[in-house]
Amino acid sequence: MEAIAVCVMDAPTAKxxxxxxxxxxxxxxxIVAAKTTAKQGELVAALQKKRGTTSEIVAIEGLDVxxxxxxxxxxxxxxDGTIIAGVNRDTFAKSVQGGGDYRVxxxxxVSVLFPRETVTYVIERxxxxxxxxxxxxxxxxxxxxxxxxxxxALRVDMPDHTRAAELGGLFKARLETWKTQPPADxxxxxxxxxxxDGTVGYExxxxxxxxPVTDDQIEATMKNLAQPFTAAxxxxx
Numbered sequence: 255m256e257a258i259a260v261c262v263m264d265a266p267t268a269k270x271x272x273x274x275x276x277x278x279x280x281x282x283x284x285i286v287a288a289k290t291t292a293k294q295g296e297l298v299a300a301l302q303k304k305r306g307t308t309s310e311i312v313a314i315e316g317l318d319v320x321x322x323x324x325x326x327x328x329x330x331x332x333x334d335g336t337i338i339a340g341v342n343r344d345t346f347a348k349s350v351q352g353g354g355d356y357r358v359x360x361x362x363x364v365s366v367l368f369p370r371e372t373v374t375y376v377i378e379r380x381x382x383x384x385x386x387x388x389x390x391x392x393x394x395x396x397x398x399x400x401x402x403x404x405x406x407a408l409r410v411d412m413p414d415h416t417r418a419a420e421l422g423g424l425f426k427a428r429l430e431t432w433k434t435q436p437p438a439d440x441x442x443x444x445x446x447x448x449x450x451d452g453t454v455g456y457e458x459x460x461x462x463x464x465x466p467v468t469d470d471q472i473e474a475t476m477k478n479l480a481q482p483f484t485a486a487x488x489x490x491x
Contacts, residue, residue: 257289263345285340285349294331301329314343315350364399373410377421379442380428388412388421399467408463418461422454425463429454 264283271278301320302309308324319330328346329339340346374389393411400407412418432446448465455462 255288255290259287261285261287263342283340283342283345285338285345287349288337288339290335290337292331292335292337294333294335297331297337298329314347317350319346364401365396366398367394367396370394373408376445377424379439380424382424382427384420385424388417388424391417391421404467406465406467408461408465409457410461410463412459412461415456415459418456418459422456422461425452425461426454 262282262284264281266274266277266281270281295318298311298318298320301322302311305320305322308322310321310323312319312321312328314328314330317330317332319328321328326341327339328341328343329337330346330350331337332350338346338349340349370392373395374392377385377389377392391413393413395408395410398407398409399405410418410421412421429449429452432442432450437443437446449463452463452465455464
């Protein structure tokens with residue numbers, strides 16, 4: 255395994271997931287692409303041997319693709335050994351065709367791309383008069399862990415540098431407030447703990463909030479970052 259990318263194309267709303275937890279697996283359309291050193295066809299053959307009568311081999315975009323008929327899973331390998339797996343045949347076919355080059359911002363990095371609502375939910379909790387306007391300007395956000403620099407970075411894409419700087423100012427003020435007045439709200443308290451050593455920077459129209467981490471902290475940190483969003487109310491993220 256050399257690199258991996260996970261893309262959620264569609265997912266149930268927070269309310270749907272809240273009312274029916276099984277909707278998450280039933281309605282979520284996910285594609286996983288993994289660059290490997292394996293030869294084309296090796297994984298497909300191994301999967302078919304393992305799953306036997308609950309699987310079949312189907313042709314998609316010129317590839318022999320493993321189809322787990324009980325789980326609705328498609329798995330194939332391109333000629334360079336890249337593994338593609340998905341739960342929707344049409345989306346799988348589009349992934350094989352290619353949809354542009356995606357690179358994380360650093361070597362040896364893990365990047366998790368969030369929908370814009372994830373960060374807008376956090377910003378709006380600041381209860382600042384400018385927060386709601388800035389939250390509506392967020393274009394996308396990502397968490398990036400750089401194992402070389404030992405840093406975890408929250409990257410927020412804004413329409414221009416001016417609004418990125420305004421949002422940066424909002425985060426700076428909040429970080430200073432948290433140092434002297436720890437928040438009582440449990441969700442904000444978790445963010446205050448994670449971001450206590452954070453610094454604010456910019457890459458043109460991208461706000462970059464960077465936090466130093468150690469190797470043994472990264473797993474716990476990623477889990478902690480996910481908790482506020484998975485615990486959001488039905489009307490939240």
